[in-house]
Amino acid sequence: KDAKDWTLGEQKAVAEDIAAKGEALPAYAKAKAAMDAGIKFSMELTDGRTLRYRIIGINHDDLVDGSGKAGLTFLTTSNSFASRVNATDTNAGGWEKSELRKEMNSGEIWNLMPVDFQSKVKAVKKLTNNVGGGSANKNAAVTATSDRLFLLSYSEIVETPYSDWSDYS
Structure with missing residues (x-):
């Protein structure tokens, strides 16, 4: 079956097969081709809106349970969601302590996802520097969080991060 036609159940089965058996599977080649081509999948949210998403990683993220890698990592391509603002108006505690993280993993945003x-x-x-300041910050506090939904980190978005922002202050 073509990757573009995979159901949620088939996406999960492919992810588990890839995590267990790696690149040797025909499904790996299909997943890689779908990722490279930007093939989009969709599902209906509990509020009736449609969420579109695509594969952005294969064997990229470590599973929290220690059993290996997540075979597939997805990114939403939908832009119909209202932007979220941290009600406390602070970035103290970084991603680990953020309201958005809570909403994405057990609150309002998570509850938009269908039960299936x-x-x-x-x-x-997910590893996050919850103090900030990059490699120049001697007080960096990199912590691991357990996330089902998450925002991409700077290092996942930018291939070669710029590390000397002091030129812009």
Whole structure:
């Protein structure tokens, strides 16, 4: 079956097969081709809106349960969601302590996901510098969080991060 036609159940099965058996599977080649081509999948949220998403990683994230890698990592391509603001108006505690993280993993945003989706998502370990300041910050506090939904980190978005922002202050 072509990757573009995979159901949620088939996406989960492919992810688990890839995590267990790696690149040797025909499904790996299909997933890689779908990722490279930007093939989009969709599902209906509990409020009736449609969420579109695509594969952005294969064997990229470590599973929280220590059983290996998540075979597939997805990124939403939908832009119909209202932007979220941290009600406390602070970035203290970084991603680990953020309201948005809570909403994405057990609150309002998580509850928009259909039960069929929720039952198939596995938590992954995301590393975050919750103090900030990059490698120049001697007080960096990199912590691991357990997340089912998450925002991409700067290092996942930018291939070669710029590390000397002091030129712009």
